[in-house]
Amino acid sequence: MCVTEVKRQARAERTRASLLRGAREVFEERGFLDAKISEICDRAGVAYGSFYTHFADKDAVFAELIDEMLRGLLTVMRAEALNGDGPEARIARANRAYLRAYEKSARLMAVFEQVATFSPAMRETYLRAWGVFYDRQERAIRGWQEAGLVPADIDPRTAAVALATMIGRTAYTWFVLGRPHEDGDVDQLTRLYCRAIGI
Known part of the structure; x- marks a missing residue:
C-alpha cells in the first residue's frame, strides 16, 4: 500500500x-x-x-454504536470466571461488574431500549444480547446444581431469565430513570439472587 x-x-x-x-x-x-x-x-x-x-443511514450508525456498546458489556461479563470462590462471591462480582458497565453506557442503553420497541432489527439484537446473558447464567446454575449447591427442582433457564432480568431492570431504574440507591443495595441484589436459587 x-x-x-x-x-x-x-x-x-x-x-x-x-x-x-x-x-x-x-x-x-x-x-x-x-x-x-x-x-x-x-x-x-x-x-x-x-x-x-x-x-447507509441513521439506522446503520446506530446499529454500530449498539454493537460496540454490547461488545463492552460482554467483555465485562466474560471476564468474570464461572468458578472461583463459591457461587455467592461469583454472583456478587458479576453483579457489580455488570452494574458498573451499564452505568457507563446508561444513556445509550436507554435509547437502545426505546428503539427495540419499534425496530425489528434492534429487537433481534436486544434479544440476542440478553440471550448471551441468560445462557451464561443458566450454565452457572446448572453447574451449581451438579455440585449439589442449588436444589434440583429449580429450572436453570427460568431462574437465569428471571434473575438476569431483575439485575437488568434494576440497572435501568437506577441509571436511566435515576432512582436513588446505595452501595448496600447491590449487596441486597446479590442476596436476593442467591436466595432465589437456594444458596
Missing part, C-alpha cells in the same frame, strides 16, 4: 470515528427518533455527504 493510500485510509478511519462519537452524543441527547444526520455531521465536524461514505 502506497503512502497516499495509507494517509487516505487513516483519514477515513478518523472521519468514521468522529461520526460515531457525534452520533452517540446526538442519540443520547435527543433519542433515536429526533436525531438528525445533519446534526451528527455537525457534531463530528464533517461534511454532510461524508456520512454516506461510511453509513
Whole structure:
C-alpha cells in the first residue's frame, strides 16, 4: 500500500470515528427518533455527504454504536470466571461488574431500549444480547446444581431469565430513570439472587 493510500485510509478511519462519537452524543441527547444526520455531521465536524461514505443511514450508525456498546458489556461479563470462590462471591462480582458497565453506557442503553420497541432489527439484537446473558447464567446454575449447591427442582433457564432480568431492570431504574440507591443495595441484589436459587 502506497503512502497516499495509507494517509487516505487513516483519514477515513478518523472521519468514521468522529461520526460515531457525534452520533452517540446526538442519540443520547435527543433519542433515536429526533436525531438528525445533519446534526451528527455537525457534531463530528464533517461534511454532510461524508456520512454516506461510511453509513447507509441513521439506522446503520446506530446499529454500530449498539454493537460496540454490547461488545463492552460482554467483555465485562466474560471476564468474570464461572468458578472461583463459591457461587455467592461469583454472583456478587458479576453483579457489580455488570452494574458498573451499564452505568457507563446508561444513556445509550436507554435509547437502545426505546428503539427495540419499534425496530425489528434492534429487537433481534436486544434479544440476542440478553440471550448471551441468560445462557451464561443458566450454565452457572446448572453447574451449581451438579455440585449439589442449588436444589434440583429449580429450572436453570427460568431462574437465569428471571434473575438476569431483575439485575437488568434494576440497572435501568437506577441509571436511566435515576432512582436513588446505595452501595448496600447491590449487596441486597446479590442476596436476593442467591436466595432465589437456594444458596
